[in-house]
Amino acid sequence: MTDAPLAPHPDPAAGSAAPSALADRDGVLAELSAHVSRAWASFEHPRPVEPAPDADLVRRLGRGLPDVGDDLSVALEDAAHVLDSSVSTARPLFLAYVPSSALETGVLASALSSAYDANLATSAGTADLLDRQAVHWLAEFLGYPAAEGHFTSGGQTSNFTGLLAAREHARPGSREHGVTPGSAAVYASEEAHHSVVRAVEAAGLGRRAVRWVPTDDQRRMRPADLEALVRADLEAGVVPVAVVATAGTTLTGTVDPLGEIAAVCERHGVWLHVDGAYGIPAAATASHGHLFAGLARADSVTVDAHKWLGMPKSCSALLVRHHGVLRATFGHEEHYMLHEGDTGNPVDSTFEYSRPLRALRFWLSMRVHGAARFRAWLEGTLEVTRTFVDAVRAHPEFELRHDPMLTTVCFRHLPPTGEGERPLSGGALDRHHVALAQALQHDGRVFLAPAELDGVTVLRACFTNFRTDAASAAGVLDVISEVAASLR
Numbered sequence: 001m002t003d004a005p006l007a008p009h010p011d012p013a014a015g016s017a018a019p020s021a022l023a024d025r026d027g028v029l030a031e032l033s034a035h036v037s038r039a040w041a042s043f044e045h046p047r048p049v050e051p052a053p054d055a056d057l058v059r060r061l062g063r064g065l066p067d068v069g070d071d072l073s074v075a076l077e078d079a080a081h082v083l084d085s086s087v088s089t090a091r092p093l094f095l096a097y098v099p100s101s102a103l104e105t106g107v108l109a110s111a112l113s114s115a116y117d118a119n120l121a122t123s124a125g126t127a128d129l130l131d132r133q134a135v136h137w138l139a140e141f142l143g144y145p146a147a148e149g150h151f152t153s154g155g156q157t158s159n160f161t162g163l164l165a166a167r168e169h170a171r172p173g174s175r176e177h178g179v180t181p182g183s184a185a186v187y188a189s190e191e192a193h194h195s196v197v198r199a200v201e202a203a204g205l206g207r208r209a210v211r212w213v214p215t216d217d218q219r220r221m222r223p224a225d226l227e228a229l230v231r232a233d234l235e236a237g238v239v240p241v242a243v244v245a246t247a248g249t250t251l252t253g254t255v256d257p258l259g260e261i262a263a264v265c266e267r268h269g270v271w272l273h274v275d276g277a278y279g280i281p282a283a284a285t286a287s288h289g290h291l292f293a294g295l296a297r298a299d300s301v302t303v304d305a306h307k308w309l310g311m312p313k314s315c316s317a318l319l320v321r322h323h324g325v326l327r328a329t330f331g332h333e334e335h336y337m338l339h340e341g342d343t344g345n346p347v348d349s350t351f352e353y354s355r356p357l358r359a360l361r362f363w364l365s366m367r368v369h370g371a372a373r374f375r376a377w378l379e380g381t382l383e384v385t386r387t388f389v390d391a392v393r394a395h396p397e398f399e400l401r402h403d404p405m406l407t408t409v410c411f412r413h414l415p416p417t418g419e420g421e422r423p424l425s426g427g428a429l430d431r432h433h434v435a436l437a438q439a440l441q442h443d444g445r446v447f448l449a450p451a452e453l454d455g456v457t458v459l460r461a462c463f464t465n466f467r468t469d470a471a472s473a474a475g476v477l478d479v480i481s482e483v484a485a486s487l488r
């Protein structure tokens with residue numbers, strides 16, 4: 001590839017009747033298809049090395065706004081190179097941050113829905129039926145009796161939406177009047193995701209409204225402590241707005257005891273929101289479904305289909321158990337869009353306005369693969385995790401830092417010591433893990449990130465990708481120890 005100055009190229013849309021029509025659509029679709037196909041082929045196995053970006057390409061990325069258009073094939077080629085030399089969470093050994101893995105059917109659905117560009121803010125016709133069907137399929141898959149729900153832009157938005165519904169339920173009229181500072185409380189375990197705090201802040205409750213419920217020796221929210229906190233607030237005249245239980249915490253994959261938490265909520269009439277952004281797909285499995293007993297009693301549930309259900313980002317959903325709670329929270333009238341009587345538009349029950357047909361990704365994937373295949377894939381990643389955990393336990397250079405409930409594993413590398421050498425400990429061992437994670441990311445065979453667990457720095461492997469197989473997962477430890485040896 002050269003870095004020749006831009007020559008004027010014929011605008012691919014020039015002379016065509018429609019301003020944005022391409023001259024050779026079929027030709028360019030064939031090129032795009034070749035790029036996508038190359039990407040998919042490269043995801044089939046871990047890459048031995050990550051390709052460095054082409055120097056000319058990097059230079060081109062520093063250029064200013066083009067006044068004259070470039071050739072479409074050349075531009076597409078550049079785009080594909082950029083992506084190929086970028087971090088992709090779809091690669092089988094990208095194991096950081098509960099990743100999504102861009103299942104092929106989800107990618108096809110994204111392309112098709114972008115082409116039609118339906119807007120799920122207003123009534124979109126038949127697409128609304130598909131959207132509703134996908135919501136109900138998702139709920140059925142998880143075993144949650146959803147009355148309604150919506151696909152959203154992410155777990156953050158789904159959690160926020162659930163919290164806004166809870167706020168309006170606990171304090172009817174808070175949409176209109178706001179909430180007096182210090183008058184409301186939200187309860188979450190110490191392992192809850194930060195999006196819960198951000199949602200509390202954005203809902204105008206103030207961060208101090210969050211009550212951090214202590215956890216037990218399995219890192220699960222303690223229902224008795226929750227009950228005590230709720231009672232104390234009620235006695236003090238503070239309104240409990242919601243309990244946010246986590247079904248698969250981000251750090252350790254812990255599932256809070258949903259049934260016992262639901263009982264506390266029911267006793268005091270408090271809204272139960274379950275943040276299952278990462279872990280809730282395991283509710284559909286025979287091996288781990290029991291961990292989610294009580295889920296059906298939640299008032300609202302967040303699930304990110306773009307995490308452990310393999311959809312390309314972003315494809316989250318917020319499900320609610322009762323009809324009408326979302327409309328009570330978001331229903332409105334404006335002059336530029338009349339909402340006819342009770343039918344309303346989706347935007348009357350969502351936080352977001354313009355929304356693509358995200359549901360199509362999940363719908364097409366379930367339609368083509370079926371729920372049984374998804375359950376088998378989920379069991380597969382749980383199995384891969386067990387293989388990895390056994391390997392960590394058996395390896396003299398590694399230490400398991402918790403017993404994982406789902407597919408997130410925190411572990412440490414303990415560098416072997418030579419004659420008379422003292423083993424690394426304390427801050428030096430923490431720094432070793434940060435340096436090791438950076439070196440691994442640079443090496444590229446395995447993508448891992450550091451995390452902090454119980455005050456020490458660890459490596460955290462998250463198995464949510466259906467492409468990760470047990471053999472390559474077991475080989476991860478050898479890669480880590482080889483890269484660690486190169487640091488010494």
Ligand SMILES: Cc1ncc(COP(=O)(O)O)c(C=O)c1O
Pocket residue numbers: 097098153154155156157159193195246248249250275276277278304316
């Ligand atoms: C438990 C949990 N909740 C919420 C989120 C936020 O999700 P998103 O990144 O889709 O907004 C995450 C992200 O990792 C998560 O793990």
